[in-house]
Structures are given as C-alpha cells and as structure tokens.
Amino acid sequence: MNQQQEVRGLFFIEALTPMHPGLGKGGEGFVDLPVQRDEFGFPTIWASSLKGAVKSSLLLECDNSSNEIERLVCRRRILLTFGPDTGEASEYASAISMLDARLILIPARSLKGVWTYVTSPHLLNYLFTYLEAINDNNRLGILRNLLNNVSSITKKTAVVNTNGLLIESSGKRYIVLNEL
Structure with missing residues (x-):
C-alpha cells in the first residue's frame, strides 16, 4: 500500500561562518560570482540551490555507511525524495518542494553586547508569507x-x-x- 504524506514546515539556517551563495554565472574578470539577491537586493538562497545543497549533504552521509546495502537504500531514498541526478532528470520528479531561504535577521555590531540581531517589518513579512504557506496559525497570530x-x-x-x-x-x- 502506497501512502503519501504531506508535511509542511520551516527550517531556519544560521550562518556560523560567512556564506556566499553565488549566482552560478559571472562575467569575465570576476574572481568570485555575484551573490544571489532578491528583488529588493537582500541576499537570499534560491530554492534550487538550497535543495541541491541539502541533497548533496544527505548523499554524502549515505556514503559514510560501511554496509553496501544500507548505502544503496539510503541513496535511493534521498534520490526518490529530492529527485534523480541531472542525467536522469526526465525519469521522475522530486517528491519535495522548497521555498527560497530569505533573510529574517541580520547580525549587527552593538556598542553593548558586541553583536545583536536586527530585523525590519519588511523582512518579517517574508516570514509571515512563509507561515501562511505552511498554515502555521499559532505563529502567524504571534507575528x-x-x-x-x-x-x-x-x-x-x-x-x-x-x-x-x-x-x-x-x-x-x-x-x-x-556605530550609528
């Protein structure tokens, strides 16, 4: 019996080291790729980049298994969930969808406390939209x-x-x- 289950949720990414999600294209003379940005110029991680990074990370975890059968089963589960490798992309679609990773909090130097996080109503509205998408009514009310x-x-x-x-x-x- 094939059971399908819809799961919706948010996960938050905290960058512990500097991140540079590139556009994947650049011009001649660029040492580094331009950073992915949303329509307002805020740094973002597009859903396709995020999904690919999560898929790659999980596949690497599968490869850590010493048991060949466990490794193959693990890889098959990941590929069924996240979609096949590029060469086999026409065979079946991914079982999951991801939204872009949007900026909500920005670290700022503080005269007291060294660092703090700041946000704005504009950035919080991204979170509001995502909470609406997953029907998280409790957090929606608070926000x-x-x-x-x-x-x-x-x-x-x-x-x-x-x-x-x-x-x-x-x-x-x-x-x-x-300093302001």
Missing part, C-alpha cells in the same frame, strides 16, 4: 501582533527585546548599532 506593534514605530525609534543593549544619556535611552 501578526508583533507586526501591528512595530508598524507604529517612527524613524530613529527601535523595539528591543532586552534593556541590556540600551545606553542611557541625558535621560534618554539609545541603542548603538554599527
């Missing part, structure tokens, strides 16, 4: 409330989740990020 609260923020104003980043001067509180 909707957050977006409503930050929509009234004016220029030169910030919302912080901890007072440990704030500096007091002349009765006012400031946050200093990237």
Whole structure:
C-alpha cells in the first residue's frame, strides 16, 4: 500500500561562518560570482540551490555507511525524495518542494553586547508569507501582533527585546548599532 504524506514546515539556517551563495554565472574578470539577491537586493538562497545543497549533504552521509546495502537504500531514498541526478532528470520528479531561504535577521555590531540581531517589518513579512504557506496559525497570530506593534514605530525609534543593549544619556535611552 502506497501512502503519501504531506508535511509542511520551516527550517531556519544560521550562518556560523560567512556564506556566499553565488549566482552560478559571472562575467569575465570576476574572481568570485555575484551573490544571489532578491528583488529588493537582500541576499537570499534560491530554492534550487538550497535543495541541491541539502541533497548533496544527505548523499554524502549515505556514503559514510560501511554496509553496501544500507548505502544503496539510503541513496535511493534521498534520490526518490529530492529527485534523480541531472542525467536522469526526465525519469521522475522530486517528491519535495522548497521555498527560497530569505533573510529574517541580520547580525549587527552593538556598542553593548558586541553583536545583536536586527530585523525590519519588511523582512518579517517574508516570514509571515512563509507561515501562511505552511498554515502555521499559532505563529502567524504571534507575528501578526508583533507586526501591528512595530508598524507604529517612527524613524530613529527601535523595539528591543532586552534593556541590556540600551545606553542611557541625558535621560534618554539609545541603542548603538554599527556605530550609528
């Protein structure tokens, strides 16, 4: 009996070292490929690049098995899930779909705390769209409330989740990020 199961979910990528997801093409004289960017110029990882990287990583894990049968079964499962190798692409389609990896949080230098993460309503709207796509109503409600609260923020104003980043001067509180 063949059972199909639909699973939806988000996974978050935290870059522990600098990332450079390239476009895969470049011009003459380029030492490095241009970075993948969305329509607003923010760095992104296109779904096809992400899916290929995950597939390759899982296939490498399969190759670590010392048992030949386990290795073949593992590789077959990965190929059935993520699609065949390029030469056999016309045989069957991938069983999964991925969305682009969008930027949600940006690390910024902080005068207090060394580093902190910053975001904006624009970036949080990416997350909102993805939560809608997977029907995560609990997190959607929380994010909707957050977006409503930050929509009234004016220029030169910030919302912080901890007072440990704030500096007091002349009765006012400031946050200093990237020397600003």
